[in-house]
Amino acid sequence: MPLTLDESHIRTLYAAGDAAHDYDHILRVTQLGERIAAAEGADGAVVAAAALLHDVPVSGASRKAHHLAAADFAGEYLTGLGWPLEQVENVVHCIRSHRFRDQSIQPETLEAKCLYDADKLDSIGAIGAARAFAHSGAYGSRIWHQPAADAPPDDAKPMGADYTPVHEFVYKLQRLLPTLHTATAQAIGQQRHDFMCAFFAQLDEEMEGRK
DSSP states (O other): OOOOOOHHHHHHHTTTOOTTSSHHHHHHHHHHHHHHHHHHTOOHHHHHHHHHHTTOOOTTOOGGGHHHHHHHHHHHHHHHTTOOHHHHHHHHHHHHTOOTTOTTSOOOSHHHHHHHHHHHHTTSHHHHHHHHHHHHHHTTOOSOOOOOTTOOOGGGSOOGGGOOHHHHHHHTGGGSGGGOOSHHHHHHHHHHHHHHHHHHHHHHHHHTTOO
16 A cells, blocks of 8 residues: 555645644645655655644644644544554654654654654744744734843743744744754755844844834
8 A cells, every 4th residue: 555645635634724834834844854854764655644744733632732632633544544553653753743842752763853854944934934924913913022032931921912923933933943853954944044033133123123
């Protein structure tokens, strides 16, 4: 049995995805994942399946636990298609360990590292900035509000209208490059990181009337 998935069906699974986690995001991560897997010698079928299923919206699952719910879904989905147990378990691990804000589960397989890296590359650069603003607009947040220099990240961060793309950059996006696992992703990520940092620096200057 070929280890390929029906992407037209998978597209329907993301009908409830938000502006930053829609099927376009899934396709970009899949393409990046396959590119990294080919360069690093990973199992491309596992990486592609994990990328296609890593953000599946699961009814009742919170955003904080979306990776766990999606992993469970993927395990059942691939088992139902007759995938070998070893590869199913690898896909499940890939998805469980892809979330930056959950450091309790670290990518252990090469395939999991490829998925993590591909997902994070789509969170930085021009597309990363665009996703941050799309997500912000979808939830009615302001365009810009400078966070305090010593503001704590994650659980203590401000939410609602005052949580802007600038907060996402400060608390998450600018921290992603050092977490990438593969040399392939690091090479791609450096240019994206530099561009993103320059963009947010200019945004601050314009918003504060300094440029």
